[in-house]
Amino acid sequence: MTVLGMTAVIAAAVLIGTILQRVSGTGVGLVVAPVLSILLGPAFGVLVTNMTTFVSGGLIMIAVWSHVDWRRFWLIMPAAVLGAIPGAWVVGQLSAGWLSIIVGAIVVFALLVTFALPRLPHLPGRGAGLVAGLLGGFFNTTSGVAGPVMVIYSRVSRWEHRSFAATLQPIFMTMGAVSVITKLLMGSVQVNGQAGPPLGWLFPVIVVTVIAGILLGTQLAKRVSIPTARTLAMTLAGLGGAGAIIRGTMDVLG
Numbered sequence: 001m002t003v004l005g006m007t008a009v010i011a012a013a014v015l016i017g018t019i020l021q022r023v024s025g026t027g028v029g030l031v032v033a034p035v036l037s038i039l040l041g042p043a044f045g046v047l048v049t050n051m052t053t054f055v056s057g058g059l060i061m062i063a064v065w066s067h068v069d070w071r072r073f074w075l076i077m078p079a080a081v082l083g084a085i086p087g088a089w090v091v092g093q094l095s096a097g098w099l100s101i102i103v104g105a106i107v108v109f110a111l112l113v114t115f116a117l118p119r120l121p122h123l124p125g126r127g128a129g130l131v132a133g134l135l136g137g138f139f140n141t142t143s144g145v146a147g148p149v150m151v152i153y154s155r156v157s158r159w160e161h162r163s164f165a166a167t168l169q170p171i172f173m174t175m176g177a178v179s180v181i182t183k184l185l186m187g188s189v190q191v192n193g194q195a196g197p198p199l200g201w202l203f204p205v206i207v208v209t210v211i212a213g214i215l216l217g218t219q220l221a222k223r224v225s226i227p228t229a230r231t232l233a234m235t236l237a238g239l240g241g242a243g244a245i246i247r248g249t250m251d252v253l254g
Contacts, residue, residue: 014032034103037104046141050183053175056213068166080175082137083137083140087137089188099142102142
């Protein structure tokens, strides 16, 4: 695939993910991470996904600021920072094939858990938030996908959806920044010499695409139900996760 073609596919994934995230609260990591892992390789692809969630979370946060629960944010984020450290170490230790398999497997497993779990017990204490932060930080750093962990936490804590969806945006923004910084400081991902579009002009394309996705998502939010948007995001993520597993398996066996 040409660089221009790869850029177009990446932009399309970012656009769809941002629209779904604006409507339902999640979507960017689920949709973008598997696609970028296949196109750019798992380590660099997840790094770019983390950058994308930083941009999308920050911009969407502006639109939903009044509904953000900052108390829960400050409960979750310190634990997420701690979870990112072992996640960055894992990324630096694994080969591209095995990392691709793990990225895909985390996406698929998280989706199955999210769909299959019955009504969960009520866990109102701080412990559930701390565990969600640790796991979310680890999964976000290794696979770019923290949304399902947060969804499970919202269920056990009985978190009201509008506040939950709004608070996810600064959580995703901060997790994205922490994941990028941790992996670069630990040398887990090499930015130079990567295949695909140069990061110097890919990042501006992502920013513009995210803005377009937010504008479109704001309009579609008036017409598309949250369950429909979430189901579409999960379906696309499942297909991408399966593709990442297939690619990783071929790399390992080949």
